[in-house]
Amino acid sequence: MNVSYTQPDPNKVYLVTGAAGFIGYFLSKKLLEQGCKVVGIDNINDYYDIKLKHTRLEKLEPYENFTFLKVDISNKEALTNVFKEYTPNIVVNLAAQAGVRYSIENPDVYIQSNVIGFYNILEACRHYPVDHLIYASSSSVYGANKKVPFEETDFVDHPVSLYASTKKSNELMAHTYSHLYNIPSTGLRFFTVYGPMGRPDMAYFGFTQKYFNDEEISIFNNGDFDNDLYRDFTYIDDIVTGIESLITCPPQEKVPHRVFNIGNNNPEKLMTFINTLEKCLSNSMGTEIVFKKKFEPIKPGDVPATYASTDRLQEVVGFKPETSIEEGLQKFTDWYVKYYKVVSTP
Template sequence: MSVLVTGAAGFIGAEVSKRLLEAGQNVIGIDSLNDYYDVSLKEARLGLIQQHAGFTFLKLDLADREAVEKVFADNEISHVIHLAAQAGVRYSLENPHAYADANMLGFLNILEGCRHHKVEHLVYASSSSVYGLNAKVPFSTKDGVDHPVSLYAASKKSNELMAHTYSHLYGIPTTGLRFFTVYGPWGRPDMAMYKFTKAIFEGKSIDVYNHGDLSRDFTYIDDIVEGIIRIKDVVPQAGLKSAAEGLAPDESPAPYSLYNIGNGSPVQLMDFISAVEKATGIEAKKNYMDMQPGDVSQTWADTEDFFAATGYRPQVGVEEGARRFVEWYRNYFSI
C-alpha cells in the first residue's frame, strides 16, 4: 500500500514525502509543476525526494479527472495527504479561475478517488485564511468562518464543506488542517521569510504592510510536518457525536475532523523582520505601506484540540527558524 501525496514538489509536500519515505513507506507523489513560482526550486525539491527508494512521481494536473481516476485505479493507496493547491491570497485577486480549477475541481477529483477506492484516511490542507474577518482570538475551529476576504480563503472553506459532505455520504474519514503561515528552508518565494531575505541580500527595500502593525502565527516547517505525520494515523470515527447534541462547526456525526495546525503564539511583523535581520546580519530597508486587499491584521491558532489528538506542540521559535532559513538560503544561492 502507498500514501498518495499531492503537491509533492511543493514546500510542505516535499518535506512530508521525505519523512514518509524515511519511515519506510511507499509514496506516490503528484504535482503539476506549474510556474506560479520558480519551477527549478520545485525540481530541486523533487531531486532530493527521488533519492529515496519507494517514491514514484507523476506529473499531472488534479483538474484532469481521467488522469486522477487512473492514479487511484492503478495503485493501491491507503492514505491521501492532499497538499496541492493554487496558493496565495494576493494572486487570487488577479487569477481567480486558477483557484476554482486547482482548489475546488482538483479537490473534487481527489474526493471521488477516495470514494471509489476505499481510502482509509484523507488528510487535506485548509488555511488560516478561512477565519477572514473574525476578530475573536485565538482562532478556534469551533468558531464560524462565514466571512472570508479572498477567493483563496473561500476555496479553502469550500474544501472543508466538500470533505464533510463526502464523509457524511460515503463514510470517508477526512481531516482538514488549517495551516498558519508556514516558513523554513525550501520555502516558497512568495512568502515573507523568503522575500525579506532575498531583498536584504540584494540591498533592496522590503514592503512592510499596514505599516508593520500585523501579527502572524508563524510556524516552522518541521513542526508542520511532524503534525501531519502524526495526524495521518488519527483516523476520525463516525458516530461519536449526534446531530441532536448541537454541533460546533468542527464537530460531526460523520468521520470528519478539523484542526488548526500552527505555532499557537503570534509574532509581531516587526519582530519577525528583526529575526531575519539578525540572521542575515544586515538591517533591512523598509518601505511602509497600507494594508493590501484580502489581507488580515492578525492570525493566532488555538491548537489545544490538535495537541489533544497528537500529543505534539511546536518546538522551533522564530529566531531559530529564521537562522535555519537564512543558512539554507546562503547555501542554496551560494552567498
C-alpha cells in the same frame, strides 16, 4: 517533545499531492525515511521558480520507494488513473494554488485547482476507498475574526479573499463526502508555514531576496507599530510532525470528518519577525544585515492577526508545535545563503 502517536505503516501506500511543493516535499521525505511507499504527484506549475520544485524532487528521487508522476489534480481522468493503478491507502492532498493576494489577480486558477481539483480528489477517494484523507485548509478561513486565538469551532462564513473561500469550500465538500460515502477525512488549517526550501512568494523569503537584490522591502502595516499585524508563524518540521501524527489517527465520529489548526500558538508582530530575520541573516553572513524598508497600507484580503488555538490537536495526538522563530529563521537563512551561494557585499 511528547507525541503520542504510532508511526506510519510502511506496508501502506501514501499518495502525496503537491509533492514538489514546500510541505509536500518535507512530508514525502519524512515518510520515505521511515520506509514508506510514497507516490508523489505535482503539476510543476510556474507560480514560483520551478527550479526550486525540481531541486526538491531531485532530493526525493534516490529513495527506492518513491514514485513521481506529473499530474494535475484538476485533470480528473489522469488523477483517477493514479488511484486505479496505485490504490493508495492514505491520501494527503497538499496540491493547491496558494497565495491570498494572487487570488485577487488570477481567480480562475484557484477555482480550477482548489475547487475542481479537490472535488476530483474526493471522487477518487469515493470510488477507490482510502483509510484516511488529509487535506490542506488554511488559517485564511478565519477571515477578519477579531476573537483570538482562533478556534476550530469559530464562525468562518465571512472569508475576505477568494483563496480563503476555496479553502472553506474544501472543508464543506470534505464534510459532505465523508457523510455520504464514509470517507475518513481531516482538514488542516495551516498558519503561515516557513522554513528552508520554502515558497519564494512568502514574505520572509521575498524579503531576503530583495536584500540581495539591493531592493527595499514593502511592509503592509501602515507603519503603525503599535497596531502591527500579528502572525502565527509555524516552522515546517512542526507542520510535518503534525501531519504525520494524524495519518495513523483517522476520525471515528458518526460523520468521519474533522478540522484542526496547526499553528505555533505564539503569534509575533510582523516587525518582530522582520527584525529576527535580519539578525539570523546577519549570523549566516557574518556581517550586520539591515533591510531597506518601505511602509504601505494593509493589502486587500490581509487579516490583522492570525493566532491558532492548538488545544484540539494536542488533545487528540498529544502534539503542539514549539519551534521558536529564532530557531526556525536561522535554519532558513543558513539554507538560503548556501543554496543561492550569496556572499557579503562590502
